[in-house]
Amino acid sequence: MTTPHILPNAMLGILGGGQLGRMFTMAARAMGYRVTVLDPDPDSPAGGLADVHICSKYDDPGALQMLVDTCAAVTTEFENVPAESMRFLQARMRVTPSAECVAIAQDRIKEKRYISGAGLGVAPFLVIEKEADLAQTMTEHLPGILKVARMGYDGKGQIRVKTPEEVRAAWAQMGSKPCVLEKMLNLKTEISVIVTRTSSAEITTFPVAENQHEAGILDISIVPARVPAPIADQARGMALKLAQAMDYVGVLAVECFVLDDDTLLINEIAPRPHNSGHYTIDACLTSQFEQQVRTMCALPPGDTALLKPVAMVNLLGDIWRDDEPAWDKLLSLPNVKLHLYGKREARIGRKMGHFDVLADDVDAALAQAIELKQMLSQAD
Known part of the structure; x- marks a missing residue:
């Protein structure tokens, strides 16, 4: 039985009001939908942009019932939402991804057992x-x-x-x-694949990203990943196989290790848009956040074509000092796109924004991104 499409002007709900919820809200409102954010933080980045901000805990029965009464569908921006809240909503309305899929990603033990049980390699x-x-x-x-x-x-x-x-x-x-x-394994690099799945016949992936980390936090994503085509194809195939095995509906991020011998292993998954997919906002025909809207509204995924090679750089609170960073240095460049998340307090290690550098080839994009990152870090 085909699920009816949920069309613009409908109210969509999201659990979580951080930067992922904010970018979801922006995508949904651009498409003509209204948005309700449930988040206990009165200053949440998404809450200030949403049509309705329910400032309550994620397990507040009254808040959950308000979502049921006013929203056509609900999604989440993070995997650690209380399982009982997901199940309560799922019994009464369309929820993507499902509570069962979110539960797998909430627990590394379940996650690794599920992935290996699906016939896919893990460390x-x-x-x-x-x-x-x-x-x-x-x-x-x-x-x-x-x-x-x-x-x-x-x-x-x-x-x-x-x-x-x-x-x-x-x-x-x-x-x-x-x-x-x-x-611990000998790694050549880490790559990630963002899958969008509405049904078994409506499933696609974004171009594979190559990821570099600092202190365990994503620093730079490079797209297309600088890996041989067969490895990128294998990573996409593994991500698609996992999404089908989970009967997943929504946006799913799959992180993979590329070992020294080119063996591919799945590191972890995220049942939502992912930091390594932020490049899609500027560099792809459809962003990962539009895809999130599309899947929760039972619409087919949009075209994921890469318009230009891109390097995405995370902006952490570390670069905030006595004043705002030198944004004019980024905003004066026509091929650089700045995204700030509207967080009131900058803290060490806190994700405050990102910027995308688009160029005619990926090495040029990466070189400029590194130069700009160093400039922001060293600016007085």
Whole structure:
């Protein structure tokens, strides 16, 4: 049975009012939809742009019922929304992605087991949920990284370990919470694929991004990724296979490791638009946020053609000092697009915005992006 299209002027709801919710709101309103944001922060970046901002907790029954009563569909900007809230909404209205898909991405243990169960490669891992699990043989997984199963992101909740003793100490340091011990591998690079799926017949991917990190936080995304075409094709194929296996509806980010021998492994997934897909706003025919609107409204994905090579640079709170950074240096350049997220307080490591550099070839885009990033970092 075909799901009816949800058309402009309908009210769309989103759980979360951060920068992803803000960019979703901008895309939805440009397409003629109205938006309700549920976020407990009165100064949330998306709340100030939305038609309605419900300033309540994500598990507030009254707030959830308000979404049911006023919205045609609901999505989320982050995976750590309370599962019961997702299930409450899903029982009463269209919710994309599904609560079941979000639950997989909320927990590294579930995530890795699901991906490997779908026949896709992941880094060798051990599950450590209780003290008795520390007695298992760890030799083949060391040196490794101990990662907390839930609520870890941008390098948080991760400790590098070399010995079983260090694993025990790291597990205690993380509050003896369920963790995954993941073997450290020799990486050539990391790439990511953004999938958009409305149905098994309506599914597409964006061009593959090559990602560089600093201190566990995405620093630069380079598109098209500078990897051989067969590797990019394989990454897209793996992402599509996973989305089909999950019966996923929405925008799904799939991060992959490219090992020294060109083996591809899936690192993690995000059931939403992703930082590495921000380049799509300026460099593609359709942005990842328009795709998010389209899938929740039961519309087919838009064309993902890359209009120009691009390098996207994250702007962290580190570059804010006594005054605003030198935005005129970016805004005076015709091939540079600046996006600021409207956050009131700049903090070290906090994502405050990004900029895209578009050029005729990817190396030129990257070189200019690095130069501009250094200029902003060094400016007085």
